[in-house]
């Protein structure tokens with residue numbers, strides 16, 4: 001019940017065998033950071049910045065974005081804040097955009113859109129560099145599939161910094177750079193991405209869509225949208241294992257991370273960083289505190305080796 005959950009708020013997210021897990025919050029608007037803090041989040045694992053851009057006829061400028069990002073960083077008072085750059089296209093469109101690509105989910109979306117629109121991207125990057133003055137920002141790039149996109153992002157950040165310098169506007173370069181793992185290609189060929197980035201965050205919503213060729217918003221095929229498909233779980237496991245080997249943090253920020261019925265399964269895959277809606281945080285923490293991580297890892301690995309479906313009931317208790 002709620003009273004029990006509120007006691008949990010200040011309890012550590014640690015398994016029975018002593019694995020400390022980070023539980024972070026997904027937010028869509030700066031005001032929601034307060035809710036994340038209230039829920040006891042270890043940080044912001046995903047700020048979907050596109051919501052600053054949606055439902056309006058103009059674009060948010062550098063100053064407006066700077067204030068929005070800085071306010072989240074200030075609210076979180078030293079906890080890490082992961083801000084995803086504009087993920088527009090497909091299911092999220094800007095007003096006035098008449099982008100009707102034949103396959104929008106496979107089209108000019110997210111980082112592809114940003115690299116094709118350097119003014120929009122540059123404005124956001126300058127705002128992020130300025131907001132970094134107030135605390136540690138983790139810049140998260142959506143829909144990465146190629147290494148040359150990572151290089152182009154670094155170049156764009158360098159240009160943004162040079163522009164601020166030319167205008168004598170203060171900024172900091174203490175940011176970390178990470179990528180969403182939400183296209184199967186990057187999960188399969190993960191090593192160079194792990195090596196050149198500071199962290200990764202698995203977007204299971206899109207990873208499932210692209211792995212199973214199931215439109216995440218299409219009701220006619222919703223039954224085939226299966227987070228537990230062994231192929232999906234192998235991609236998640238492969239990414240987590242690569243991160244573990246390289247000593248780089250890997251989070252899950254898709255819907256799965258906030259679903260307490262699969263918390264044990266994700267712990268069994270080796271996940272140590274979960275990001276979810278603030279309201280889901282305490283239920284997930286409760287599961288973490290009742291789980292034995294090592295036993296789960298052995299069970300999950302043996303099922304995945306055979307590409308068997310994992311029986312969630314077999315992971316309980």
Ligand code: PEP
Pocket residue numbers: 046048087182202203204205206207253254255
């Ligand atoms: C995801 O794809 O899992 C994700 C977290 O991003 P979004 O749902 O915003 O595409």
Ligand code: MG
Pocket residue numbers: 142182203205206
């Ligand atoms: Mg996504």
